[in-house]
Amino acid sequence: MSAWMLGAPVDTVAGADAEWILGELRRHRQALHRIPELDFELPRTIEYVRHHLDGLSCEVFEPCRSCVCAYFDAGCDSTVAVRADMDALPITERSCAPTPSETPGHMHACGHDAHMAMALTFASVVDRAIASESAFVADDAGTCGAGEREDGGCEAQSSSKKCTAPASNVLFIFQPAEETTGGARSVCESGVFERYGVSAIFGFHVWPDLPAGTVASRPGPLFARSSETHIDIKGVSAHIAATYVVPDEQTHDAMLAAARFVEGARRLMMQLGEREYCIAKFGLLRAGTVCNAVADDAHIEGSIRVYSDQLFDAARDGVRSCLEDACVSTGCTYEVSFASGYPPVINDAALFERARAAVPHMMELDSPSLTAEDFSFYQQRIAGLFMLLGVGACPACPGGATSSLHADDLYFDEEPLLAGVDTYCRLLGLGPIA
Template structure:
């Protein structure tokens, strides 16, 4: 079969991305998205099986709201490539002619682009099936933005059944130049843990403050001390704790009996995660006791850190001479981390060059960047 020209590939990527951008859906509730992706994959699979036999290609769902396509080259091991499919509960204000048709939902994090690249790769693999050095598994997962759909893919056993020994994935990244591909060995993205602290005191008029227990003072002292503690920890290993919400009290002249504080902890290793949570809880309890208060502390499980396998990264770097290596890890989280807990994986970033932040209601990008992502995938699946 004739290989598609760059112009044809860009037209394909643009069509796929814009079609998918119009139908954003959330979490595991992805009926239109799944129908669209499945339709594309099954048409390609029919073509491959017509040329190479019924076992050459299969399309299936390993778990809820997911799709996989397997190109079977009868190799001992296979390479996996992942795309997320879910969108965000954001009302789009981009003004694009291909804007969301679903009120209150938007592909504001680039998952439409992620799907377009992997679907574009599926087209390429169908065209060049007999040139592949190993089998390839394409994975389309739900719920990256919410509960971590990657975890359910791993638990399905699909990687073991198909002999997958490595996985690659992309995320669009506004802070990189248009079309630039970047990553780094080792830690790339942070573990995330939503952190909640409640200080319980005793209300009284401020004129009789000694009779009360000031939860607001305890909470404020804790915030400042927590920031100081994390700043010291960051000297040894990158980490961050920031609070974005503090609610306390009922009136200006009444000692507050309850202070509620919410923030997010970001770390890059299990050791730092465990250590920071332990010490922050101890610090909260200490500041509460000093003020005659009690406290409750909750840390969400969150996503693990995205840590690129160094041996696989070396293979990727050799295949990608233009790969830009980032000097420091970044502070966002991504559920690709669950795959890397299961098998060696490398996650990459693809620059949009726009500077419009992820999750913004005006997020958009030039589809020409997707061609750079597709070319990267073509090289990665050809690593023996």
């Protein structure tokens, strides 16, 4: 770990009352929910984010394509980062949102609008804390940030007065393409962490399966490594009548080969799953053209999710073996490719323990998820902690239900997002929201 330490919490954040923060969260989230955009093509989203940040006392810049950063200088020797993703999904919305998507076929179905709303609101909190006269407590040593105690707080906090300056400079990262090619990788390659001396990074993902307002994480593996898998099987077309009593290995039936492969892959992952959490699932299969002819080709797409390089190699080799067996048994040939995908999200254990001290109500999860997230690229550069924020049931939705991520009816209320901003405040030494 670097010299950065979690700040000792104080009673309240200067000007950061819950009513004001909730109003900011609603304003940002609902505005962003209306303008979902995809991948790196985010002009309206970037304009909105920049418009808000340009009004704050920070340096706003774009270190790489479609990425917006804001740097707040609190006069500290170290910097921590807060990350939010900006892209949406190619889904037609059917939710109960009061401000639904204005772009047909596009929707914030993964909560990135909420991630941005929390980051933009917290940026305003940081701006107020730095700008406020009460953020710098005069004492014999000077101002807040001039000296640091062994416990990570500033010298001024040892006085009877409250010190609400951040325990670190803060770099906000609004990145593109989390859902597609991993925009986090280009942020890392831009050199922004080295340029601003960033020692740690925090991020959230909203989580419908957790009760509203729950903050949860775990040390070590949280999300899986992903590898998108593409398979093409080649056979020979023939009238189905010509295959009567013909042995399977002479049918050259690409559809039969694909079916056997999918079943074989399922058995493979049941075996590998006895060693550690893993999965290989195939969500797309296309084969054939008409009902009375043997399919001469089949195309399959899926994903492998694991937590270790060793098991990834075993899963990849196993998929090839299943594919070979399926094609030999049907007289077909094949080609397979494995994308490099995202690394696993591995939370820094020391950073997790420090965060638990600042956020004592943070729940420690028993097991990791097979979800994938490009936050993992940041963790390969610096210490990182990725957290889940429960959004639970939505009173405004039919039956009070909140759907799942990537569903066309996903929606949740903004009130649980208060817990996310509160967590950011605690982690940066600004104390809980009043």
